[in-house]
Amino acid sequence: MPRILAITGGVGGAKLASGLASVLDPSDLAFAVNTGDDFEHLGLKISPDIDSLTYALAGINNTETGWGREGESWNFLSALKELGGDTWFQLGDKDLALHLHRTTMLNKGKTLTEATEAIAAKLGIRHPIIPMSDQPVSTLVDTCDGELSFQNYFVKEKCEPEVNGFRFQGIESASLQAKLDQWIEGCQGIIICPSNPYVSVDPFLKLNGVKEKLAKIPTIAVSPIIGGRALKGPAAKMMRELGISSSAESVAEHYSAFIDGFVIDEADKESANSIKIPTISTNTVMLTLSDSISLAENCLGFLERFL
């Protein structure tokens, strides 16, 4: 098997990640995870994308809500509400344990990478989950209501304000995590999972030197846009507001400088011809782990063409 790096953001990415982890050994697959959504809330250091992937790979993600942990309870949050605390960000009782434990480790001087590794190990995850950087990068959303931190935009404002653009605070001084740099050096292929191109994948791509590294390695991307819509999250709405057609073609165009192949859903089959990059169409809607495994296998088969 070739050695693969998968780049993931939120929940859609985590679904393909689960499929890839089912077919590739931990020595052949690592994950680079967006940290632009990370934020501090009630003194807790929260890394939503790392957590989505961690819960998915540990098999303890909540498949009904699409976020958080399975079998979650909300007694902390209801008691906090009673006390007049800030409850706009949903913190389940079990999820809170992860945030508090990570915060404790970070406050003791561990890096985000070390904290992520320690948590993953305890949950029995064997594939490396590597934050894109140990230096803070904050995704800021420029909206009609002014610049909002990502979680304010995403959770508090429910993605309602119209988007004009994005800024990744700290990106110039953040370095690609050294383990990721090493992994990229030795990897044969890269898969960009179906995550939001603008807020989940771009922070990673905009880290110093990353695009140049990717351009040298066979890379494919999976479209998060299906039939003009995102299955989850604001990607399609953002594209329309940015004046970009919300289509798989637009996603291919966004990545065109450094990808070798593109994967679209079979619903978009007809647009394959209008995409200038080699493109396959397949089922990209992952309702079950079996769907994720099929898509993972199709992606790996497609990627082989470019090795």
Added chain:
Amino acid sequence: MPRILAITGGVGGAKLASGLASVLDPSDLAFAVNTGDDFEHLGLKISPDIDSLTYALAGINNTETGWGREGESWNFLSALKELGGDTWFQLGDKDLALHLHRTTMLNKGKTLTEATEAIAAKLGIRHPIIPMSDQPVSTLVDTCDGELSFQNYFVKEKCEPEVNGFRFQGIESASLQAKLDQWIEGCQGIIICPSNPYVSVDPFLKLNGVKEKLAKIPTIAVSPIIGGRALKGPAAKMMRELGISSSAESVAEHYSAFIDGFVIDEADKESANSIKIPTISTNTVMLTLSDSISLAENCLGFLERFL
């Protein structure tokens, strides 16, 4: 009704406090609470004695365990255990909300008094709960295993190491909370609740100037020792280890310099004669709120003698 200050520590004190709060108006009764047990754990600022009183006065204390909140759940702690976090201190999901909310307020610059007031108001508590001081005081227990922080001794070591003495770190530079000072100025009587004299009441008494202030005001104390034993907690064990007879007489002796009257349990009736301070015996075992109210009424009746 006279204006009363009640001095309380842990759970025994909180029981009498509930009785007093049932018979006296909020304008006639305030509570001075020990903060020597306060500590920081997992980044949370925890005030066990303030919390015991807060939960008791709000009527949401767990009467079965004798500590914590009623209807508590433990999903946070079990998830933290799974992640390898520190779980020696029992943090229920609802209780955690209070600690995190207080910590957020303190980190934003509020005083412990302000944070305590805000929480009490949200829980519908009308009687003032006032921390003995806004400056940190830490009770340290000198044991055969060396000096231990109070929670380490009390929770982690389950009060097992033999006690040689106590030290209240920070006591010299801590001031009596200004609102307490004011309340004491205008109060007619003081009741020392049946809390541990050495670790729950002494920190308050050892604050600069407090004993002198108390000596000028009619003050009674209720013995936490009944028939040579403490109903809860390590008071009797500590007394034996310190070479003090674990009796109500010893408690009276401990407070003798500034109390006017002493209340013992009817089980100790016979020892009333050997106590040099005016003493009454009554039921001091508070199994129900009705028991707490009876004891409160008896204490207030007794205190009237000294006004």
